[in-house]
Amino acid sequence: MKRVFLVARREYFEHLRTKTFWIGIFSFPVILALSILVPSWLEGKVSVRKYAVLDHSGWLLRAVEERASVPDLAKVFLSLKEAFRRGGKALEVFPPFLRVPALGKVLEKMDEGTLEKFGEALSLVGKPEGAALLARAGLPPGAADLVKKLRGEIGKWWRSLPPEEAKKIAPGSGKSRYQRVPLEELGNPGEEGLRKLVDQEKLFAAIVIGPDPVNTSKGCKYYSKNLTDLDLKRWFEGFAGDAVREKRVRALKLSPEKVSWLMAPLRMETLKVTKGGGEEKASLSARLHQFAPVAFVYILWISVFMIAQMLLTSTIEEKSNRVIEVLLSSVSPVQLMAGKIVGPAMTGLTMILAWAAFALVGLQVLPLLVEHVPDLGLGAILSDPAYLVSFLVYFLLGYLFYASLLVGIGSVCNSLKEAQNLMQPVMLVLIVPLLSMLPVVKDPNGTLAKVLSFIPPFTPFVMMNRVAGPPAPWEYVATTVLLLVTLVFTVWAAAKVFRVGILMTGKPPKLMEILRWIRADRS
């Protein structure tokens, strides 16, 4: 056992001296940081869509803007709630009148749906439906008073806020994506003039509202050069349609309560069913949880492959250096093989632990560097034993499986070039878990996922892939037992091949010959 450790220790320090190791260690945090920073930087670059509206009806534009502010305000309050929770610098982007602790306390009690109603109530204050809504919305105590107090100020503040600021406070809000340019600023052009401005790309789109939108869609137009990105059209149409429908309903002379009841949209709460049939809010972080396995499988695959490759190289090097036989006078072939397998495993673990440390530190440091990093619950994923523990376990099992294959291959080859030929079938097998990565993560308990988890070479990757499922306990047990049984066999076979192959020079043997060695009792 001591000899195994000595061999492993030498391998470990030898790997530590290689460039591959350090590139491996540092490429990960660089990629991780880039993958977080680049999208948020790119997002900042996406230009705000400018548009103008020529309103012949005289009222619809105002109604649309009023309605559009409802979901926007809900988003503002959502990030305000988050800012209160985090406290400190996060609050500074908000104006002083929103930074009152009383508001924080009320927001704390509201979920996403209630926040939307809160926003809606704010925009409807003073209207008859507003009071009815306030009464029905189930807002926490104190919310109604706040609505009255904030009403005037928040609307003014939000309208005057530049889009870049709006994006920081409430990313994805209508205001941060679309900016209406008042007609006065454009010199009050007619429909013809607007079309020219669109043509000159001064405007992304121009919208014309007909004189009587309640009765007919005639004269309502959307001009743009880009007809593939119709988000703006849909966004505007949605609110305009609601406003028009409200007018039509009111024409029926119904009571305000009935109107608001009629107009109340049906909203489905999005819930994710968790283990045991419980439910949980589907948030961004929950969705991330669902897709996190892909990243883990990818890292798992890369580390298993990279480390096993190191093992292959060092075996061939030792063989071509002719150190092997001196070693064999001190350690048995099995000890040597064990040491050679354990050494890279320690290298791999070092690398993985370094990555985990980078990720944890990064999660603490990143928010200080970038102003708006949405809390994606990465910390929760990293500390979830289902992820980290299965990652470590499957790394070790997967590595052991492929290491025993590669150490066998390495022992019969005299050069990397020869090894490449024998590696081809192994590579073909290794590709499968990469190809199945997305299908499996989309349907972690589907037939494909289940079948693949029972094929030992794929088990570590596919089970890691399914972790968000999660698979049933019996599946964990059954696949692991199957994998362990296979492992015992491959390691045993590798030891047989290793002890014959390691002293062989000349042409690498044929597969049949290798199989004969495995069957032979002794050599």
Next chain:
Amino acid sequence: MDSVLELEKVTKRFGEVTAVDRLSFHVPRGSVYGFLGPNGSGKTTTLRMVMSIFYPDEGRLRVLGRERAMEVKDRIGYLPEERGLYKKMKTSDLLAYFGRLKGMDARRAKTRAGELLEEFGLGEWADKPCEALSKGMGQKVQLLAVLIHEPELMILDEPFSGLDPVNMEVMRDAILRMKREGRTVLFSTHVMAQAEEICDYILLIHKGRKVLNGTLSEVKSSGPRGIRLDYDGDGRILHELPGVERINDAGKTAEIFLRDGMDPQEILAALVGKLVIRRFDLREPSLHEIFVRAVGGTEERGVA
């Protein structure tokens, strides 16, 4: 007599080929034991079996009193024919590593590595990677790597092959020193002349079988005495001499074996005036001659 190594009818086959065929011999403690034979005669296979890198198919093998060399590996040093170094490792680290693999503790291995390097004139290379060493220095380090743990039994497979005269000397001194320290050295070679210089005991094998075995003098006296001739001139005349059974003519020296009843004086008389004779004596045959006679004279070319 106390034996450090005993082989009884050891046989090893690789597929159809019998590499070692019922080989038996004993290596007495404290001796320098030469294991001789042409290339491909089974020397390396035998030594690998002794090191339990291979296992014999038949027969019995005892090393330092044990069935399995595995149990006593730490008391044996083994320098294989194919040897190398880890290129990237520091010379002293490499020696210490091999020492520790033989069970030395870390500190002892480290100091011993430094001492050995100093002793063999490689002190200033201790902190350099092995790839920086010249070929000759590398060969020294290879030897040091297998004797750092001061083994009782040293097994050297073709220790002299590829050495320059200086390192040849270093190797010979190392072997003799180990003998003086009471250690046993078993080494294989296909160069008979090297064995003649330093061996106490000789084992000759051919095609996996023992041909001759005994102390150097026993082996030598088993063959007929012959004339050792050192000369200058055209050696073709030697082949025309009467009454000669065999001649090993090397151009400047020759070994001449006469038929029974022939008088060496007649040969001398026949040569005077035709060659410049620098030496003419009657003595025991060379190992080369003994070997050639033992295997029937048909395999001469394999023997240097």
